[in-house]
Amino acid sequence: MQTINRFLYGPTPEERVRAWQGKLRSESRQLDREMRQLEAATAKARTTVKQLATKGDVKSARILAKEVVRSNKQKDRLSVSKARLGSIGTQLQQQLAMVKVTGSLQKSTEIMKLSNSLVKLPQISQAMREMSMEMTKAGIMEEMLEDTLQMDEDEELEEEADAEVDKVLFDLTNGKLGLAGSVGTDLPTPQDRLEDDEAERVMEEARKQLNGLLSG
Numbered sequence: 001m002q003t004i005n006r007f008l009y010g011p012t013p014e015e016r017v018r019a020w021q022g023k024l025r026s027e028s029r030q031l032d033r034e035m036r037q038l039e040a041a042t043a044k045a046r047t048t049v050k051q052l053a054t055k056g057d058v059k060s061a062r063i064l065a066k067e068v069v070r071s072n073k074q075k076d077r078l079s080v081s082k083a084r085l086g087s088i089g090t091q092l093q094q095q096l097a098m099v100k101v102t103g104s105l106q107k108s109t110e111i112m113k114l115s116n117s118l119v120k121l122p123q124i125s126q127a128m129r130e131m132s133m134e135m136t137k138a139g140i141m142e143e144m145l146e147d148t149l150q151m152d153e154d155e156e157l158e159e160e161a162d163a164e165v166d167k168v169l170f171d172l173t174n175g176k177l178g179l180a181g182s183v184g185t186d187l188p189t190p191q192d193r194l195e196d197d198e199a200e201r202v203m204e205e206a207r208k209q210l211n212g213l214l215s216g
Contacts, residue, residue: 013099016138017092023131024089027124031082034123035075038210042071045206049165058165065164067210081121084114095140105140112141 011019045068052061091111098106115135118128135141 013103013105013138014096016105016134017096017099020131020135021089021092023127024085024092027127028082028085030123031078031085035078035082038071038075038078041206041209042068042075045071045210048206053165062162062165064207065162067207069164071210077121078123081118081124084118085124088114088118105138107142108140111135115141 045064049061049064049068052058052064088111091108091114095105095108115128115132119125119132121128132141136143
């Protein structure tokens with residue numbers, strides 16, 4: 001009889017909620033992986049920024065520092081999004097309790113609000129859209145509103161990148177910013193040029209690694 005009901009009416013409310021909770025846990029694990037990768041790449045980039053600052057290559061240091069700032073912002077977004085996934089899970093658990101009383105799932109403005117915000121995160125956007133459509137059909141949510149504000153952070157990033165490099169320079173020179181990597185009057189030797197080329201290669205490698213994670 002239960003098999004016939006499932007064929008005619010689809011999964012029960014309890015089965016729907018359990019399936020959604022499983023998807024939420026899966027997406028949460030994905031965000032954990034993303035954050036670990038960003039953390040490793042950012043740590044490497046910070047080391048490279050310090051090396052560049054020590055050599056006096058402030059221009060390259062600032063370029064890479066901007067990627068560090070972007071990475072830190074992205075880690076914050078991922079952390080907040082993971083917390084929101086957990087909040088949806090808690091709301092669904094409450095729905096299970098209500099099902100036992102009312103026999104059906106109830107509309108939740110909180111789940112709708114959280115889902116709307118999570119759809120904007122590229123890493124889990126598709127999964128959240130699909131889940132939101134299922135929840136809409138189940139009566140938990142109304143149809144989602146498209147609200148994709150594009151934030152222009154270039155100017156803010158520039159200021160934060162400058163602050164990042166200034167802090168590194170300050171730390172490396174015990175507060176004597178102007179002395180970091182001071183240029184002498186001697187012409188660069190072949191060894192100096194090799195070291196500069198290597199520093200530029202490492203900087204570009206770190207920048208590309210962070211960019212790949214941030215755009216993924």
